[in-house]
Amino acid sequence: xxxxxxxxxxxxxxxxxxxxxxxxxxxxxxxxxxxxxxxxxxxxxxxxxxxxxxxxxxxxxxxxxxxxxxxxxxxxxxxxxxxxxxxxxxxxxxxxxxxxxxxxxxxxxxxxxxxxxxxxxxxxxxxxxxxxxxxxxxxxxxxxxxxxxxxxxxxxxxxxxxxxxxxxxxxxxxxxxxxxxxxxxxxxxxxxxxxxxxxxxxxxxxxxxxxxxxxxxxxxxxxxxxxxxxxxxxxxxxxxxxxxxxxxxxxxxxxxxxxxxxxxxxxxxxxxxxxxxxxxxxxxxxxxxxxxxxxxxxxxxxxxxxxxxxxxxxxxxxxxxxxxxxxxxxxxxxxxxxxxxxxxxxxxxxxxxxxxxxxxxxxxxxxxxxxxxxxxxxxxxxxxxxxxxxxxxxxxxxxxxxxxxxx
Numbered sequence: 001x002x003x004x005x006x007x008x009x010x011x012x013x014x015x016x017x018x019x020x021x022x023x024x025x026x027x028x029x030x031x032x033x034x035x036x037x038x039x040x041x042x043x044x045x046x047x048x049x050x051x052x053x054x055x056x057x058x059x060x061x062x063x064x065x066x067x068x069x070x071x072x073x074x075x076x077x078x079x080x081x082x083x084x085x086x087x088x089x090x091x092x093x094x095x096x097x098x099x100x101x102x103x104x105x106x107x108x109x110x111x112x113x114x115x116x117x118x119x120x121x122x123x124x125x126x127x128x129x130x131x132x133x134x135x136x137x138x139x140x141x142x143x144x145x146x147x148x149x150x151x152x153x154x155x156x157x158x159x160x161x162x163x164x165x166x167x168x169x170x171x172x173x174x175x176x177x178x179x180x181x182x183x184x185x186x187x188x189x190x191x192x193x194x195x196x197x198x199x200x201x202x203x204x205x206x207x208x209x210x211x212x213x214x215x216x217x218x219x220x221x222x223x224x225x226x227x228x229x230x231x232x233x234x235x236x237x238x239x240x241x242x243x244x245x246x247x248x249x250x251x252x253x254x255x256x257x258x259x260x261x262x263x264x265x266x267x268x269x270x271x272x273x274x275x276x277x278x279x280x281x282x283x284x285x286x287x288x289x290x291x292x293x294x295x296x297x298x299x300x301x302x303x304x305x306x307x308x309x310x311x312x313x314x315x316x317x318x319x320x321x322x323x324x325x326x327x328x329x330x331x332x333x334x335x336x337x338x339x340x341x342x343x344x345x346x347x348x349x350x351x352x353x354x355x356x357x358x359x360x361x362x363x364x365x366x367x368x369x370x371x372x373x374x375x376x377x378x379x380x381x382x383x384x385x386x387x388x389x390x391x392x393x394x395x396x397x398x399x400x401x402x403x404x405x406x407x
Contacts, residue, residue, distance in 0.1 A: 005031065005069065007076040008375030009056060011174070013041050013214030013237065014328070016055045017372040018063045020071065021357065028376055030359030032067030033369075034059045043214035043233055044081030044188075046170040053177035060178065075181040077375040079188045080171055081215055082163040086118045087229050090160065093135060093153040100146045100154055105131070112156040121162040124187060129157040129225025142223075159226045161187055184378070189217035189229055191374035195357065196326055196350035197221065206321035208350070209308060209339075210370065211329035213237050218308060220317050230311050234304045236329030242300040247288055248279045258332070261290060262297045265334030266341055298338065305342040312343075322346035328368040 006028065010017040020032040036059050040048030064071040094108045113126055132155040133141040146154060168185065175182050193208050202221035209218045212235045220228040243262075244254035261275050274287040312319075322345050325336055330349060340347040352364050352373055363369050 005071070005074075006376050007071065007074050008372045009059075009076050009078045009175075010369075010372040010375065011041060011046065011052065011056075011079065011171075012038060012212055012371070013044050013235065014038055015213075015368075016041075016052075016059055017369060018056070018059045018076075019363075019369070019372045019376060020063055020067055020069070021359070021376045027355065028357040030357065030363060030373075030376070032063045032069070033360070033363055033372075034062035034066060036062075041214075043083070043235075044212065044231075045083070045167060046174055049170055049173045049177060052170075052174040056174065056178040056180070060180070073179060073181070075183045076175065077184050077186060077191075077378060078171060078175060078182060079191055079371050079375055080124070080163060080167060080185050081188045081212075081217055081231060082167050083215070083231055083233055084118075084121060084164040084167070085187070085229060085231055086121055086162045088115050088117075088160045088162075089129075089158070089227065090115050091132070091155045091157045093155045096151045096154050098150065100133075100149050100151050102147055104154060105147060105156070108154045108156040109158070112158040113160065115158075115160055117160075117162045120165055122165045122168060123160060124163045124168070124185065125159070125161040125190065125226075127159040127161075127226055129159055129227070130223065131156055144224075157225070161190075161229060163187075186375060186378050187217075187219075187229060188212075188371055189219035190226065191378045192217075192326055192350070192370045193219060193221065193226075193374065194377040194379075195352045195370050195374035196324055198353070199224065201321040201324070204320040205318050207312060207317075207319050207323050209323055209325050209327075209330075211235055211304070211325065211327040211335075213328060216304060216308065216327070216329075218312070220312070220315070220319070222317060227317065228315055232304065232307050232311065234307060235327075238304070239297060239300045239329065243293070243296055246296045247277065247293075249277055250280060253277055257293060258297060261293055263294060263333035264298045264301050264338040266337055268294060297332070301332075301335070301338055302342060305339050309343050319345060322348070324348060324350045326350035326367040326370040330367050 005020045005022050008019045015035050016038045017035040021028040021030045036055050039055050040051030046052050090112050092111045094111050130142050130144055131146045133151045135155050189208055189210050192210050203224045205222050207220045214235045216232045216235050240254045244251050273290045279286050336347045336349050
């Protein structure tokens with residue numbers, strides 16, 4: 001039965017990945033995996049629902065065969081990236097004067113959730129980062145579980161993420177046309193954090209940067225909670241385009257040059273070498289300097305890192321745990337080193353927490369699968385919010401369940 005498994009679908013610009021896992025002795029174990037080149041996706045956004053659902057169906061069939069399971073009509077977790085992403089951090093004190101009950105907590109969350117979402121956006125995540133009891137007084141206390149405590153005031157610190165209604169609808173229709181149901185839609189960088197960021201790092205302040213093919217997502221975590229999320233519309237494909245332009249060659253040839261000969265280490269190799277390649281509209285063999293290739297790649301990555309740094313510096317967060325890089329474009333040798341030089345902050349490549357999820361080492365250790373793995377692990381901390389949604393309003397999760405109930 002498909003319900004015995006947890007299934008994730010990572011729809012990226014360059015690839016679509018499906019993973020299947022089950023819980024074994026307290027941790028998830030990946031039982032099946034398949035991937036295919038994405039169709040109908042541009043810079044992380046779905047542009048052709050029919051093409052996307054066609055790829056999903058094919059990949060679901062392949063992963064079912066790989067683990068010898070029938071996964072038809074399954075419920076899945078799926079990611080989303082969105083240039084229209086909006087992030088609101090909000091809180092407002094609720095007067096209590098007595099013991100905090102569940103209803104008081106719900107009221108505090110409702111009060112903090114009363115924000116204006118940008119036009120044409122809808123709420124994707126409403127995360128309770130923490131609660132503050134008696135904020136501003138000498139006995140002020142920050143806690144994740146305030147029920148039962150005495151208080152004068154209670155404040156819920158909320159992180160509210162909204163994305164384009166159209167993009168959410170495109171994701172939902174792609175899943176529906178694939179004869180699947182959606183358990184949850186998760187912001188890409190939030191999903192990846194589940195696989196690659198430790199709890200202690202989130203407490204100390206850390207920024208996760210996922211450098212994908214079409215876009216780069218990043219999320220900042222402070223005091224254990226999500227503080228800021230954003231998207232930079234640049235990724236590995238832009239690096240390839242810059243190489244193609246610099247040497248007047250095809251995108252296919254440029255991608256090959258990047259993968260086979262590229263790196264972004266701060267220091268150049270001791271010796272230059274000539275690399276054979278073909279230019280557009282010229283059948284004769286040509287040669288380029290490895291130094292020239294490396295400089296083009298480093299310049300392109302430096303531009304990407306500069307854009308990310310500007311976004312983050314404007315927020316003035318204290319990132320004691322530094323940066324964690326993941327995504328396919330982070331695999332180029334020297335990526336963490338160059339990013340650290342660009343930001344003057346410690347940086348490392350992300351690694352999946354194998355205490356939480358295990359499987360084929362080639363999959364678990366590869367940063368291009370961080371999103372699919374994170375989706376398997378993602379649970380969020382929206383349990384309080386779900387109670388609020390049941391009391392008055394219907395949230396995105398309920399909309400999804402209602403829309404796909406027939407499946």
